[in-house]
Amino acid sequence: MEQPGTQVAVDAPPRGWDRAEVTLPVLAFLSLIGGQLPSFTTRANVYTICLGGSMVWLGLSGRVRRPIATRLGSGTAWWLVPIGIFGVFEGSTFLLGTPEYPTFSRLADPLLEDELVRSAGYLAWLTSFWALVRR
Amino acid sequence: MTLTRAIAIAGFVVAIVACAVVEVLARRRDSTIPTLGEVCAHAIAYEVGRVPIGRIGFFGFWWWLGWHLFAR
DSSP states (O other): OEEOOOOOOOOSOOOTTOSHHHHHHHHHHHHHHHHTSOTTSHHHHHHHHHHHHHHHHHHHHTTTOOOOOSOOOGGGGGGHHHHHHHHHHHHHHHHHOBTTBOOHHHHHHHHHTSHHHHHHHHHHHHHHHHHHHTO | OOHHHHHHHHHHHHHHHHHHHHHHHHTSTTOSSOOHHHHHHHHHTOEETTBOHHHHHHHHHHHHHHHHHHTO
């Protein structure tokens, strides 16, 4: 039986460490380590899988979940514009699969070879992951 | 740079800029457009029975994305 998204009530109060001053430096430190690990290495695979697995465990356990504040407005459909544009280009580049018409990740690969850019990308991935698990 | 490569880059840039524009519009006072975080929160809360399909889908995708970009 299907249940649409409901207003989630959270019983537990926010934890003391669940603050930006605490979590951001931790995520930045983890990102600096991740940025040093080159692709296609066992270390990079293990590190990414362990970090992602920890985030998934936190998200599914509901330890840091926050309540939904509002109902969605009538303008929600506007989000289909950027999502649709991205989907069209990612889908067509993936299906054609040529270097002359590359996917988003193939375009990002050369940029992510630089350790600083890689760490910044890692930080963006981790902070957005953290934002998702707190929803 | 080939024309098709330039088209692909332009397409992704347009998508990212459009995302930023909608987010800015959503943060205006009295806007009917929800922020990206609010949209994600509602999609994540989707459940089938007692199975948190939304959470499993979002977290699984984001986990795979990080592995795909930083480990593969």
